[in-house]
Amino acid sequence: MMNEITLLRPDDWHLHLRDGEMLAAVCGHSSHFGRAIIMPNLVPPVVTGQQAADYRDRINAALPKNVTLRPLMTLYLTETTDPADVLRAHRDGVISAVKLYPAGATTNSASGVRDFDKVRPVFEAMAEAGIPLCVHGEVTDPEIDIFDREAVFIDRVLDPVRRKNPGLRVVMEHITTSDGVDYVGAGDDIAATITTHHLVINRNHILVGGIKPHYYCLPVAKRESHRLALRRAATSGDPRFFLGTDSAPHPDTAKESPCGCAGCFTAPNTMSILAHVFEEDGALDRLEGFASRNGPAFYRLPVNGDRIRLVKRDTPAEYPAKITTGAETVTVFDPGFPLYWHVEDPA
């Protein structure tokens, strides 16, 4: 039995750090990651290269001195995004990707895209320059059942967009269905991130025995067969699948509410949970691919130069149930099982 494993330092290819007090409270919890793709859905959103550079500077100023996390910035795509600004920001090393939120799909997505023809010039410029498009893959049509929104998005939006824009490199973010796994697994110029929590919970965790707001996120967790498809994809070794935690902190008062918002805060315990999951599936030797190698390969970046060590001990690793930000608390994702894998950083 393997009780210890060293990994190239992992990266998080989808992370919400927020701003202000929340940023200060959460950013240190991603300390085991070398780099993170930072989501731009602030209020107001990060829509220009200058705003991305300013946000990057605020993140770097907020990071604790001993944390080496490097933020990789993204722009929030709107129907008025200027292709020249995207190209400039990418050329200057300010941004690593552009994020597409269908308007209304999730938290702070009101300025997202309604008419995909309006963003064709941006897609063309991105395809030419090889800039990845990170996609929140859910339709927003009120007639579509929330559990079907990812599958319908693939048929109605994602596949047509990819056909019309050959060469556009797409990351389908936080996939939650076997439909997403199958679509990505069959394609070129496409990859997918998978979150830690979607490898652990299905929709019963949210709804059985009382409603559990801290398991509610978007895309919402689906039925068990989909969770198992995600587990197979993550542990398969297929380089198209890699870690994007979508760690998305919200104050407890906003989650534990009659209209609770979406997001699971998994940054603190993600690596311990992933080690548990990959061991359970007999795939510990593939964790490095998923967490440390496949992401940089898709983003055309080198892997990180140092390592972390994961050690399985007799007593569980301890993580706080909540962290504090100003007068608020944020609940840390509870996987529902003890975490015997401890992170030793540096290795």
Ligand code: DOR
């Ligand atoms: O659960 C989610 N929370 N999904 C998203 O797409 C956005 C995120 C957030 O910003 O809170």
Ligand code: ZN
């Ligand atoms: Zn997200």
